[in-house]
Amino acid sequence: xxxxxxxxxxxxxxxxxxxxxxxxxxxxxxxxxxxxxxxxxxxxxxxxxxxxxxxxxxxxxxxxxxxxxxxxxxxxxxxxxxxxxxxxxxxxxxxxxxxxxxxxxxxxxxxxxxxxxxxxxxxxxxxxxxxxxxxxxxxxxxxxxxxxxxxxxxxxxxxxxxxxxxxxxxxxxxxxxxxxxxxxxxxxxxxxxxxxxxxxxxxxxxxxxxxxxxxxxxxxxxxxxxxxxxxxxxxxxxxxxxxxxxxxxxxxxxxxxxxxxxxxxxxxxxxxxxxxxxxxxxxxxxxxxxxxxxxxxxxxxxxxxxxxxxxxxxxxxxxxxxxxxxxxxxxxxxxxxxxxxxxxxxxxxxxxxxxxxxxx
Amino acid sequence: xxxxxxxxxxxxxxxxxxxxxxxxxxxxxxxxxxxxxxxxxxxxxxxxxxxxxxxxxxxxxxxxxxxxxxxxxxxxxxxxxxxxxxxxxxxxxxxxxxxxxxxxxxxxxxxxxxxxxxxxxxxxxxxxxxxxxxxxxxxxxxxx
Numbered sequence: 001x002x003x004x005x006x007x008x009x010x011x012x013x014x015x016x017x018x019x020x021x022x023x024x025x026x027x028x029x030x031x032x033x034x035x036x037x038x039x040x041x042x043x044x045x046x047x048x049x050x051x052x053x054x055x056x057x058x059x060x061x062x063x064x065x066x067x068x069x070x071x072x073x074x075x076x077x078x079x080x081x082x083x084x085x086x087x088x089x090x091x092x093x094x095x096x097x098x099x100x101x102x103x104x105x106x107x108x109x110x111x112x113x114x115x116x117x118x119x120x121x122x123x124x125x126x127x128x129x130x131x132x133x134x135x136x137x138x139x140x141x142x143x144x145x146x147x148x149x150x151x152x153x154x155x156x157x158x159x160x161x162x163x164x165x166x167x168x169x170x171x172x173x174x175x176x177x178x179x180x181x182x183x184x185x186x187x188x189x190x191x192x193x194x195x196x197x198x199x200x201x202x203x204x205x206x207x208x209x210x211x212x213x214x215x216x217x218x219x220x221x222x223x224x225x226x227x228x229x230x231x232x233x234x235x236x237x238x239x240x241x242x243x244x245x246x247x248x249x250x251x252x253x254x255x256x257x258x259x260x261x262x263x264x265x266x267x268x269x270x271x272x273x274x275x276x277x278x279x280x281x282x283x284x285x286x287x288x289x290x291x292x293x294x295x296x297x298x299x300x301x302x303x304x305x306x307x308x309x310x311x312x313x314x315x316x317x318x319x320x321x322x323x324x325x326x327x328x329x330x331x332x333x334x335x336x337x338x339x340x341x342x343x344x345x346x347x348x349x350x351x352x353x354x355x356x357x358x359x360x
Numbered sequence: 361x362x363x364x365x366x367x368x369x370x371x372x373x374x375x376x377x378x379x380x381x382x383x384x385x386x387x388x389x390x391x392x393x394x395x396x397x398x399x400x401x402x403x404x405x406x407x408x409x410x411x412x413x414x415x416x417x418x419x420x421x422x423x424x425x426x427x428x429x430x431x432x433x434x435x436x437x438x439x440x441x442x443x444x445x446x447x448x449x450x451x452x453x454x455x456x457x458x459x460x461x462x463x464x465x466x467x468x469x470x471x472x473x474x475x476x477x478x479x480x481x482x483x484x485x486x487x488x489x490x491x492x493x494x495x496x497x498x499x500x501x502x503x504x
Contacts, residue, residue, distance in 0.1 A: 027463070029454045058457050066463060086460075095414075095421040105460075114459055121455060155415040329451035360450045 026059045031118035033356040035125065041348045050075075051354075054085070054117045064092040068102075072117060076135070084188075085117060085144070096152040103146045103188060107164040107201035108216050109257040110244040112143050119356035123283055124322040125336040126352070128297045130259070130277040134171075134184040140261070140277070140299070140313055141240070142171035142220065144186050145197065159206040170197045173310060174226035175235065180312025185225045192232035195221035199240075210248045217241040222307065230267075236307045237264040256280045263307035275301030275308060281320075289327075295320040315343040331357035386490035387437045389501040390478050395419060395485075400500040405441050408485065410452065411462035420483045425474055426467040427487070433471065437487045440503040 033051035038044075052074040060066045070086040088102025105116050111131050115122040132138035147168025154161045169191040173182040199218035206212070222236040242259040257279060264272040279297035286292065298317045301308050322336040336352040389405055391397070396419030400408075407413035408422045416422045427434040429446060438444050444452065453464040468474045471492035478484040478497050485500070493499055 027453070027457045029458060031458075056458055058463065060463055068460060070458075116459075118455075118458055121458075153414060155413070160413070329448050358451070358454060360454050 026057050028055075028057050028360075030055050030359040031120055031357070032359075033119035033354055035355075036353045037350065038352070039348060039350045041350075042346075051119055051356075052117060056086075061089075066090055070117070088149075090149075090151075094152075096154050098151050100149045100151070101147070103144060103186075104149055104166070104168075106141070106143050106145050106199065106218065107151075107166070108141060108143070108199070108218060108240065109201075109242055109259070110212075110214065110246055110255055111257060112141075113201070116143070118358065119354060120330070120332055120358050123291060123293045123324045123334070124281070124295060124320055125334050125354040126320060126338060126350075128257075128277075128279040128295070129316065129318060129340075130279075130297070130299045134186060138299075138313065139184055140275075140308065140311060141259070142184050142186060142197070142218075145169065145171075145199075146186065146188050147196070158208060159204055162203045162205070163200070165198070165200045167196050167198045170195045170221050170223055172223035172225035173235070175224060175310055176226035176228070179309045182310040182312070184311070187225070192223040192225050193221065193234065195223065195234065197221070203244075212246045214244045215242070216244070234266045235310075237266055238262065238307065251285045253283045254281065261301070261307075263305050265306035268306055270304050270306035270309075273302040273305040275299070275305060283324075289325060291324045291326075293320075293322040293324060295322075314345075317341050330360065331355065387433055387440060387487055387503040388490045388493055388499050389441075389485065389487050389503070390475065390493060390497040391416075391500045392478055392482050392484045393496065393498055395483060395498055395500075397500065398498070402441055402501065402503070405501055409442060409465065411456060411464075416483055416485070423481055423484045424465040425477055425484070425486045426465045427471075427474060428467045428469055431470065433487065433489050434467075437503065441487075441501075 031054040035049045035051055037049065038046035052072045054070065054072045056068070056070040058066060058068045067089040068086060072083045072085045073080050074083065084103065086103055086105065088100050088104055090098045090100030092098050105112055107113050111127065115127065129138040130140050131143070134143060145166065145168035147166055149164055149166040151164035169187040170193065172185045172187060172192050174185070175182055197218060197220045199216070201214055201216035203212055203214035218240040220238040221234045222238055224230045224233045224235055239262045240259060242257060244257040247254045259277040261275045262272065263275070277299045279295055281293060281295035283291050283293040296317070296319055299313070300315055318338055318340045320336060320338040322334055325333045327333060334354045334356065338350045340348045389400060395416065397417055404413065404417060408424060414421055435446065438446070438449055456462045468477055471488040474486040474488050475492060475497055478486045490502070
């Protein structure tokens with residue numbers, strides 16, 4: 001009889017754990033922002049705008065497996081389109097190793113892995129120009145990939161080492177529109193050629209100091225994605241390596257990233273060239289909710305570089321001044337003034353106001 | 361008169377009940393009986409519960425549970441140990457989940473369920489009201 005009682009009590013406990021524990025709860029969220037932007041660029045007009053609407057969901061499917069989806073409604077200049085930003089499933093093989101497949105943010109640098117979408121997360125309205133999304137006018141980096149990723153973290157005596165290594169479909173671009181007409185294709189469902197892109201990022205976060213440093217790299221055989229006899233042909237062999245850091249003190253914080261891009265033209269006579277891109281951003285909490293921010297960013301490359309020519313990228317430096325005012329944990333106002341100095345052409349001043357928020 | 365007395369008695373009872381619900385003697389962080397540590401600092405507890413530290417000092421990977429949102433002991437734990445309100449906590453985890461860096465701990469129903477889970481889970485950690493503690497789990501930190 002006692003055994004029966006014990007079994008019943010155990011069964012009740014187990015049932016209550018299974019019924020009440022939301023092991024399979026889906027975490028939903030949404031990020032949005034509304035803006036007012038003005039500029040002194042020729043032909044520019046001042047305008048109110050709604051930013052991308054970002055919806056995400058994550059579920060722990062079982063104790064070791066979780067899946068994540070993120071979709072974004074954004075305006076492509078003509079109408080609102082729906083993009084699948086991320087879609088992945090990951091399983092923990094051990095405490096320190098996870099393996100996943102799907103569409104990920106490429107683990108390049110700090111910004112792309114922490115502030116990718118969700119304007120509320122970043123302190124400024126704008127992102128560094130060279131970290132523009134693949135379909136943006138300043139884009140130079142494949143910020144997403146579809147493939148296989150192994151990641152994890154290793155606890156060390158004085159900090160933590162996080163790593164991600166991956167291989168995915170190689171990015172490509174369409175040269176049929178000529179110089180300035182190409183944009184980076186991620187190749188979500190197919191790959192123009194058999195060359196896959198490997199990459200990695202390793203970060204170390206100190207226990208003793210509020211500092212994180214990272215190194216990252218990526219190799220790409222940029223293929224031709226325009227239809228025709230050259231479809232799939234390697235246009236540029238590219239290597240990207242870089243460093244990033246973050247310091248987050250009680251009042252003062254700083255973020256910086258440096259990228260080195262080596263592009264070797266495989267179809268023309270442009271040869272091999274190296275470009276560099278970096279930014280440094282500093283912020284200081286005047287109060288818990290008010291934070292002025294300054295960022296300097298720079299992109300330089302050789303005029304003969306075939307990769308940048310096809311993308312139509314402009315070399316420039318930019319100063320960004322922003323003031324962030326957190327109205328609560330879930331919404332913030334930002335004011336921003338920036339001055340862009342392109343290598344050729346006139347400087348451009350931009351002014352912006354943004355109200356960014358999240359729904360939980 | 362009888363009605364008034366009953367009403368006053370009822371109000372007094374209700375007031376006592378509310379006081380009882382909102383006052384928590386002490387929240388204690390408990391661990392699996394065979395866990396490798398004898399105590400945790402408040403700083404270590406914060407890092408583990410916010411997903412910033414994934415291992416128990418000198419031990420294996422920490423397996424952590426919460427109590428369900430809205431429970432008094434959960435509010436007390438996050439107020440005393442982590443210094444965060446429920447809305448701040450939701451906002452924090454939303455950002456962590458969105459950046460793919462982690463998931464919030466599973467939330468269990470009450471002290472009894474948390475204690476059962478911790479007892480049965482090697483490297484398991486939870487928190488309960490001190491009144492629910494017995495020698496079947498290891499007390500690692502007291503939050504008076």
